[in-house]
Amino acid sequence: MTSANDNGRWQALLDDPPLWRFQGVLGDRGSQQLLARLDTELPWQRPSLRLYGRDHSIPRRQVWMGDPHTRYRYSGQEFQPIPWHPSVEGLRLHIEALLEEKGSPVRFNSVLLNRYADGNERMGWHSDDEPELGPDPLIAAVSLGVERPLRMRWRDRHAPAFNVWLPHDSLLVMGPGTQQRLQHALLPRRLPGLRISLTFRWITPL
Numbered sequence: 129m130t131s132a133n134d135n136g137r138w139q140a141l142l143d144d145p146p147l148w149r150f151q152g153v154l155g156d157r158g159s160q161q162l163l164a165r166l167d168t169e170l171p172w173q174r175p176s177l178r179l180y181g182r183d184h185s186i187p188r189r190q191v192w193m194g195d196p197h198t199r200y201r202y203s204g205q206e207f208q209p210i211p212w213h214p215s216v217e218g219l220r221l222h223i224e225a226l227l228e229e230k231g232s233p234v235r236f237n238s239v240l241l242n243r244y245a246d247g248n249e250r251m252g253w254h255s256d257d258e259p260e261l262g263p264d265p266l267i268a269a270v271s272l273g274v275e276r277p278l279r280m281r282w283r284d285r286h287a288p289a290f291n292v293w294l295p296h297d298s299l300l301v302m303g304p305g306t307q308q309r310l311q312h313a314l315l316p317r318r319l320p321g322l323r324i325s326l327t328f329r330w331i332t333p334l
């Protein structure tokens with residue numbers, strides 16, 4: 129599915145740390161089909177997380193998927209992955225091929241899927257820097273549905289925060305160093321409509 133042509137669809141948003149965006153991952157038909165399939169076929173959950181001693185339901189829904197040993201811990205909870213949905217496994221292989229062709233070979237063994245019913249649903253400021261992701265993770269995030277901005281800010285505040293717009297059927301690659309130096313958030317916006325993101329990771333069993 130990849131071709132020499134793909135090089136023209138990569139856009140460098142930052143050089144250091146490397147932040148890249150790719151448009152047209154699956155094409156119109158494939159991306160619409162995947163969005164509908166994920167929306168209807170996955171067991172979306174809204175777990176409670178403990179924050180400053182109180183339980184809060186997350187302001188979105190999520191599914192943790194991956195190889196059986198890829199347990200994932202955050203905010204005092206441990207998530208067991210559900211097995212790969214065939215469409216998501218196909219997307220994983222496609223993205224690994226795109227990255228290999230770009231000269232950044234990488235493998236993923238897990239994915240966090242996030243479902244935002246509308247602009248009120250969101251994800252707060254964080255870095256994906258859990259120990260099981262290793263010291264220098266590369267995270268590949270596919271966006272489907274309504275285009276929303278991922279807000280990014282420098283941890284040391286040496287430069288202003290900025291938006292990375294994530295159109296339907298795009299891929300954002302957060303390369304090595306991104307999690308150490310930047311935080312990101314999907315802030316609430318007055319935008320109607322469904323968005324689903326898939327953030328592919330490599331989890332090292334601890």
Ligand SMILES: O=C(O)CCC(=O)C(=O)O
Binds near residue numbers: 240269314327
């Ligand atoms: O929905 C997004 O694009 C952001 C998701 C994210 O930051 C994450 O899954 O860690």
Ligand SMILES: [Fe+2]
Binds near residue numbers: 256
């Ligand atoms: Fe994240």
